[in-house]
Structures are given as structure tokens and as C-alpha cells.
Amino acid sequence: MRQFIVVGLGRFGTSVATTLANKEHDVLAIDIDEEKVQEISNQVTHAVQADATSEETLQKLGVDEFDIAIVAIGSNIHGNILATLVLKELGVSHVVVKAQDNLHGKLLSKVGADKVVYPERDMGARVANNLVSANVLDYIELAPNYSIAELIASDKLTGKSLKELDLRSKFGVNVLAIKSNDDVNVSPEAEAVINANDVLVVMGQEKGLSQLKHY
Ligand code: ATP
Ligand code: ATP
Ligand code: CA
Structure with missing residues (x-):
């Protein structure tokens, strides 16, 4: 079983996290909003309230131990990009990121995203x-x-x-x-x-x- 981090528990992130958990994978779900964390807490391995743009916080959570991270932060583009950068800096080997549009996607690739997805499109x-x-x-x-x-x-x-x-x-x-x-x-x-x-x-x-x- 692989270990996944899901950052941002909107509709997309929640669906990714619960689908992985239903397939018996280890899932660490992170959101800055405590309410989102509460909602998912009994469906995933760990759910934590944290700002994913803080390198120190993510380091304390031991994100470097994880194989794959999915960044599903949406409208907060600044947070989406910073979280991607921090996860790569901390050594997560495969980071998948949700982008709003092509330009945002290009930027994410330059920052180190291994895969960019456009679920709405x-x-x-x-x-x-x-x-x-x-x-x-x-x-x-x-x-x-x-x-x-x-x-x-x-x-x-x-x-x-x-x-x-x-x-x-x-x-x-x-x-x-x-x-x-x-x-x-x-x-x-x-x-x-x-x-x-x-x-x-x-x-x-x-x-x-x-x-x-x-x-
Ligand atoms: P949906 O998947 O529902 O379409 P969306 O694209 O509208 O979502 P948002 O709701 O803007 O995206 O963001 C998804 C989640 O990311 C929210 O629950 C929000 O609290 C969380 N989020 C935003 N910034 C951060 C951050 N810095 N660290 C962790 N989580 C964050
Ligand atoms: P030949 O007549 O050249 O000896 P063969 O007996 O080796 O052929 P294949 O080359 O495997 O058989 O298949 C013949 C044709 O059947 C292929 O060229 C292809 O057009 C069609 N075909 C076989 N499998 C598929 C498939 N999965 N999807 C689409 N077409 C297929
Ligand atoms: Ca959306």
C-alpha cells in the first residue's frame, strides 16, 4: 500500500482522498480549515489542520516519508503554488497539482510539479x-x-x-x-x-x- 498526502479538502481533494482511502491506501489529508479536517477525519488515515505553505509545518508532519502528494488547493493560487514548491523542496518524489488554467499549469511545471491536472476542463x-x-x-x-x-x-x-x-x-x-x-x-x-x-x-x-x- 502506498502513502499519499492530499492538500486542500474542497470537493476535488475530498474525492481524491476518500477514493484512495477506500482502496486501503494510507492518506494524510491536510486543510487550513479545521471544519474541512473534521468532516473527513473518520474517512482517512490522518487528517490535520495545517497551512500547507509552511515548510516548517509540513516538515514536522513528516511529509518527506510520503511517495505521492496531490495539491488540490483551488482559488488560493498563491497557496497552491507555494504548497507545490514546499512539497518538492521537502523531497516528495511525485507531486500532482490541480491547475486553474494553462498558464497556471505551466508555472506549476516550472516550480517542479510532476503532473498537472485540469479536472474541470x-x-x-x-x-x-x-x-x-x-x-x-x-x-x-x-x-x-x-x-x-x-x-x-x-x-x-x-x-x-x-x-x-x-x-x-x-x-x-x-x-x-x-x-x-x-x-x-x-x-x-x-x-x-x-x-x-x-x-x-x-x-x-x-x-x-x-x-x-x-x-
Ligand atoms: P473544489 O475542489 O471544491 O472545486 P476549489 O477549486 O473551489 O475546490 P478551494 O475551495 O478554493 O478550491 O480550495 C480547496 C481547499 O483548499 C479549501 O478547503 C481550502 O481551505 C484549502 N486551502 C486553501 N489554502 C490552503 C493552505 N494554504 N493550506 C491548506 N489548505 C488550504
Ligand atoms: P494476418 O492476416 O496478417 O496473418 P494475423 O492472423 O496475424 O493477421 P492479426 O494481425 O493479429 O492477425 O489481426 C489481423 C487484423 O485484425 C489486424 O490487422 C487488425 O486489423 C485486426 N485486429 C486484431 N485485433 C484487433 C484489435 N484488438 N483491434 C482492432 N483490430 C484488430
Ligand atoms: Ca472548483
Whole structure:
């Protein structure tokens, strides 16, 4: 089990902290607001009221013993950046930080953030992509222009094997999994056949995915 620090217990930070704790990981949750600390205290390993921009305080909390920190301080940009800097200075090897926008994200990278996340932006794109096409169930952007989508197999795909369909050369799309009822065929072989109502988990570039959606 790994040890995580979560700094800033707004909606995002709280969700990160409780999800990790539910997976049996050690979580040290920190917020400057005592009320936030109280609210989460019985759901995580340790919850502490502290100002995460204070190097001395974090040092006393032994943050250098932790593998990964998530900085989820939001509107207090100054606090968000300083906390990132302090955690890196104290030797936390992997620091993930929530950014408000691209410029803020760039600055965080320069300060030493190992990964910058944009939950509002990414979730917005995901919700929008799920809404625009009825047969797309879920959608994750892997990199600009590269995504994983979950879609219901159209009539044209059913009754055929992956080899016959040859989606890789037609659309540059890889099938990562085929879901049929409660069964999931992960990493299917070329001989795997797609049946009516199957759900495909596919990966590829936007263009290919879009062509497949309308195929
Ligand atoms: P949400 O995840 O709910 O969208 P948000 O982006 O609106 O949150 P804030 O509510 O501004 O972000 O910040 C999240 C938390 O970070 C708050 O609970 C706040 O008390 C905490 N916080 C702010 N500054 C510090 C600090 N210096 N040290 C520790 N925690 C802090
Ligand atoms: P060949 O006809 O070249 O001997 P093969 O028997 O070695 O082929 P594969 O190359 O594994 O079989 O598969 C043939 C084709 O099936 C691939 O080129 C690809 O288009 C398609 N295919 C197989 N697996 C997948 C997958 N997971 N996702 C998308 N397409 C697939
Ligand atoms: Ca917010």
C-alpha cells in the first residue's frame, strides 16, 4: 500500500482522498480549515489542520516519508503554488497539482510539479463528448487528439471478427475490450467476434474514432 498526502479538502481533494482511502491506501489529508479536517477525519488515515505553505509545518508532519502528494488547493493560487514548491523542496518524489488554467499549469511545471491536472476542463470535455453522440457511452482524452471511447457496436460491426473488420487499417483504431452483457473480453484476439449489443472500448485518434462512430 502506498502513502499519499492530499492538500486542500474542497470537493476535488475530498474525492481524491476518500477514493484512495477506500482502496486501503494510507492518506494524510491536510486543510487550513479545521471544519474541512473534521468532516473527513473518520474517512482517512490522518487528517490535520495545517497551512500547507509552511515548510516548517509540513516538515514536522513528516511529509518527506510520503511517495505521492496531490495539491488540490483551488482559488488560493498563491497557496497552491507555494504548497507545490514546499512539497518538492521537502523531497516528495511525485507531486500532482490541480491547475486553474494553462498558464497556471505551466508555472506549476516550472516550480517542479510532476503532473498537472485540469479536472474541470477535462470533465467538461468528457461530458460534452458523451452528450453529442448517442452511441458513445464514455470518453477519456489520453493526449491531445488521442482518446479512449466506449461505444455500442453498430449493425455494420456485428457478426464479424476483428480480423474481418480490420478497424486498425480502416480507422487506425484498436479494440481494447469487448463487453457483452456481464462478460468482458479484454485485449481481444483477431478471431474475437462482435455480437449485437456489445460495447466496444476503443482507442485511437479523434478522426478515426469519429469515423467509427458513424460507421
Ligand atoms: P473544489 O475542489 O471544491 O472545486 P476549489 O477549486 O473551489 O475546490 P478551494 O475551495 O478554493 O478550491 O480550495 C480547496 C481547499 O483548499 C479549501 O478547503 C481550502 O481551505 C484549502 N486551502 C486553501 N489554502 C490552503 C493552505 N494554504 N493550506 C491548506 N489548505 C488550504
Ligand atoms: P494476418 O492476416 O496478417 O496473418 P494475423 O492472423 O496475424 O493477421 P492479426 O494481425 O493479429 O492477425 O489481426 C489481423 C487484423 O485484425 C489486424 O490487422 C487488425 O486489423 C485486426 N485486429 C486484431 N485485433 C484487433 C484489435 N484488438 N483491434 C482492432 N483490430 C484488430
Ligand atoms: Ca472548483
